[in-house]
Amino acid sequence: MRTLAFDGRMGASGDMILAALLDAGADRDVLEPVETALDLEYRIDETVKCGIASTTVDVVLTDGEDAARTEGSHGHAHDHGDPDQHDHGDDGHDHGDDDHDHGHDHGGDEGVPAEGHGPHRSYLEVREIVAEMALDDAVERDALAIFELLGEAEASVHGEDLEDIHFHEVGADDAIADVVGAVALARDLDPDRIVTTPLSTGGGTVEMSHGEYPVPSPAVVEIAERADWSLRGGPVDAELLTPTGAAILGHLADGVDALPSLELAASGYGAGGYDLDPHPNVLRTLVGDGGRELVRDDIAVLETNLDDATPEVLGGLQESLASAGARDVTVLPATMKKSRPGHLVKVICKPEDRERVARALAEETGTLGIREAGATHRWIADREFETVALEVDGESYAVSVKVASDADGEVYDVSAEYDDAARVARESALPVREVLRRAEAAVDR
Incomplete structure (x- = not known):
């Protein structure tokens, strides 16, 4: 499985993602539809951060003027305590102290640009701009999904409806160029899977028109949820993760605890504008074929001990708890206090379903206490079902077969559904074991 991995230890911004993907070998030509539609150019350059040769990307208007790097108003790696040193990580420009004595600017009246920050566009206006570009369907779909994620985050923060939200920092041409360009470059690398390690947010505070807020910004927190x-704080008191960077990776990338094992084909470094010695202010990307790994699945495990449940109640738990969100139910014999026989019930569910499943477990069994075990995730196979046709004495029978594979698509188990096999066995007079064998053999993997 070809995997594109982002190393998030120094956060991410839109321009850093662009630069890292280009440095990893993405074709710059895929950016041309964006340049044509927005009447701008991507300026690509090289720099060195703490000894690491890196790529930078900036957006300029076709007349040579710098595009308003609106996300730079809360840009990557600002030291909000020292405006004299601000050097926007999102664009590498030093616009002077007058523009940089603040961080986030979510403010101003809706639809009215804050001074020096370019246009504020509504979510619907941004969608219209993206839809009018000559983009591949997949690129357009992902770009629109990213802006929807941004819009939902902003709407949640401000208590507004998505259709009414106005983008501030992320509504101008350069932010649109960041989002659409990042999607086009990522797709050009043709990964089967995109992942990111935990993203560093930085620390300190950032000033917005509504007040001063701690890093990460409210929009970044919403996107991460x-x-x-x-997310993880540090390693410096500066804003390392911007809403645009968070939204791009939030839509494209699965979260992983650590970089996966890869047979590397390429790597790239996208630089932010600010120097954070001794920390290299770069976003690293790795491209390669991944090892055979199962898929991480976050779970909750609920347990309760029962000493008075009837066989009928225990027998019906699988079905009743599944309707509440349980993924698996196990009932084990146990010896209770005073050597009385009982049962241990263990239920696996998604974290967001645990309260509903716990309530169902209590109502079904009458238990007075349910505990949550320590497991927070499990490793699972990718599962799909195929229906095979078995020919027996001129009759055709359908049997469903479960195919289990790892994250690389490598099949490691094939298992026919027992209920289907039992039905065929009854109708055909074949032994169940023979039906299972034939059904599993019929899956060509």
Whole structure:
């Protein structure tokens, strides 16, 4: 499985993602539809950060003027305590102290640009701009999904409806160029899977029109919750993760605890504008074929001890708890206090379903206490079902077969559904074991 991995230990911004993908070998030509539609150019250059040769990307208007790097108003790696040293990680420009004595600018009246920050566009206006570009369907679909993620995060923060939200920092041409360009470059590398390690947010505070807020910004927190991956603070008191960077990776990348094992084909480094010695202010990407790994699945494990449950109740738990969200139910014999026989019930479910499943478990069994075990995730196979046709004495019978594979698509188990096999056995007079064998053999993998 070809995997594109982002190393998030120094956060991410839109321009850093662009630069890292280009440095890893993505074709610059895929950016041309964006340049044509927005009347701008991507300026690509090289720099060195703490001894690491890296790529930078900036957006310029076709007349040579710098595009308003609106996300730079809360850009990558600002030291909000020292405006004299601000050097936008999102664009590498030093616009002077007057523009940089603040961090986030979510403010101003809706639809009215804050001074020096370019246009504020509504979510619907941004969608229209992207839809009018001459993009591949897949690129357009992913770009629109990223802006929807951004819009939902902003709407949640401000208590507004998605259709009414106005983008501030991320509504100008350069931010649109970041999002659409990043999607086009990522697709050009043709990965089967994209992952990111936990993203560093930085620390300190950032000033917005509504007040001063701690890093990470509220929009970044919302995006991380929706993407269901991890954030970590530090390693410096500066803003390392921007909303645009978070949204791009939030849609494209699965969260992983550590970089996967890869047979490397390419790597790239995208630089932010600010120097953070001794930390290299770069986003690293790795491209390669991954090892045979199972898929990480976050779970909750619920347990309860029962000493008075009837066989009928225990027998029906699998079905009743499954309707509440349980993924698996196990009932084990146990010896209770005073040597009385009982049962241990263990239930696996998704974290977001645990309260509903616990309530169902309590109502079905009458238990007075349910505990949550320590497991937080499991490793599972990718599972799909195939239906095979078995010919027996001129009759055709359908049997469903479960195919289990790892994250690389490598099949390691084939298992026919027992209920289907039992039905065929009854109708054909074949032994169940023979039906199972024939059905599993019929799956050509």
